[in-house]
Amino acid sequence: MAKVRIITDSNSGITQSEAQELGVFVIPMPFTIDGEEYLEDINISQERFYEFLAHDAEVMTSQPSRAYLEELWQNELKENDEIVYIPMSSGLSGTCENAKLYAQDFGGKVQVVDNKRISVTQKESVFEALSLAKDGKSALDIKEYLESTKDKSSIYIMVNELKYLRRGGRISRAAAAIGDMLKLKPVLTSRGDKFEKYAMAFTLEQAKSKMIQAAKKDLETEFKEEYDAGLMTISVAHTDNDALAQKFKLDIEKVLPNLKVHFVDPLSLSVSCHIGPGALALALSINNCK
Secondary structure, three states, rough: OOOOOEEHHHHHHHHOOHHHHHOOOEEEHHHHHOOOEEEEEOEEEEEHHHHHOOOOEEEOOOOOOOOOOOHHHHHOOOOOEEEEEEEEOOOOOOHHHHHHHHHHHHOOOOEEOOOOOOOOOHHHHHHHHHHHHHHHHHHHHHHHHHHOOOOOOOEEEEOOHHHHHHHHHOOOHHHHHHHHOOEEEEEEEEEEOEEEEEEEEOOHHHHHHHHHHHHHHHHHOOHHHHHOOOOOEEEEEEEOOOOOOOOOHHHHHHHHHOOOEEEEEOOHHHHHHHHHOOOOEEHHHHHOOO
């Protein structure tokens, strides 16, 4: 049986300490703040990152270099037969497509998964991959399974401060000003390729309700077969507001008592810089290996 190593990146929300416990390797995503490079969960904490955001620092995201990935894979293959690499969705970053290109030089020993995942849905994929590897599945088997279920997830996220969307060019300065004046809280949705507007809310409670009802509808329609079979999971993510996220967890479980919230995680820093603090997200994802 081949020894398969699971690798992901910090966009999954898996910390370096969690990675050691799980037996996976988590690539810390690089980014710059006011021109200085940082590696998530290596030389900058969540707390320090939000201090920078509060002072309007210029944050720019990046991706692992070819040299870094190739050296990492070469080192991991000294003790493992194959690698499954689960980066963030190709619809949200160029990391995945570039990694596929680099992996061509490794003769099939490195399988790059593009299953449209980010944050807690990406984390679910890592757990599935670990379970499949334990069951003796090859790297190619794991990749093919994860990509065959790429449509079995959805994310809804409430943005608390519009200025971060404006900085990223996702809305205009005028739209941000009007939205802030009206205290609007947009709810965005994603199936992995990009984030789109789902609904507008005027209060936090209204936004939370819209997200829960959207998830409920998904479970009753698009994901009904998987939900009835007990294969769907639900998780919460947030930016710099764990207390709010923990309360949201309880709200979800009241409406959807058949689903226990699996994870309540901070969003990765390279995602958080685009939406700012106070954001709240709900995510549905399949997990056949629970």
